[in-house]
Amino acid sequence: MADGYIAGNGTFSPEWYKEFYDYYSNLKVVFLESLASQIDQVNIPILTRIDNDFNLTTTLDPEVKQRWLPLGIKKGYKNATEPAHQFVSSMGRLKYLKPIYLALE
Numbered sequence: 001m002a003d004g005y006i007a008g009n010g011t012f013s014p015e016w017y018k019e020f021y022d023y024y025s026n027l028k029v030v031f032l033e034s035l036a037s038q039i040d041q042v043n044i045p046i047l048t049r050i051d052n053d054f055n056l057t058t059t060l061d062p063e064v065k066q067r068w069l070p071l072g073i074k075k076g077y078k079n080a081t082e083p084a085h086q087f088v089s090s091m092g093r094l095k096y097l098k099p100i101y102l103a104l105e
Contacts, residue, residue: 010045
């Protein structure tokens with residue numbers, strides 16, 4: 001699915017994107033890690049499209065936030081900044097916080 005979003009360059013969603021709604025948390029993590037592994041090909045329009053499709057910036061799933069918010073920060077996706085601040089202010093587990101702090105470097 002990550003490849004489909006990158007191929008669309010933010011202009012369209014892959015035709016099978018609604019399968020994401022049935023993914024359990026670990027599959028969502030695989031999707032986000034696949035995006036992160038291709039970070040040089042990811043841009044703001046792609047992140048915007050993904051966020052519009054899945055509302056990842058506002059998800060309650062900390063496993064997803066741990067990967068989505070640092071990706072957004074690294075790429076300059078401004079919609080991720082305040083939610084990242086709120087997340088690190090409310091979360092106590094270093095496992096979730098460290099990727100966000102590292103993305104700010």
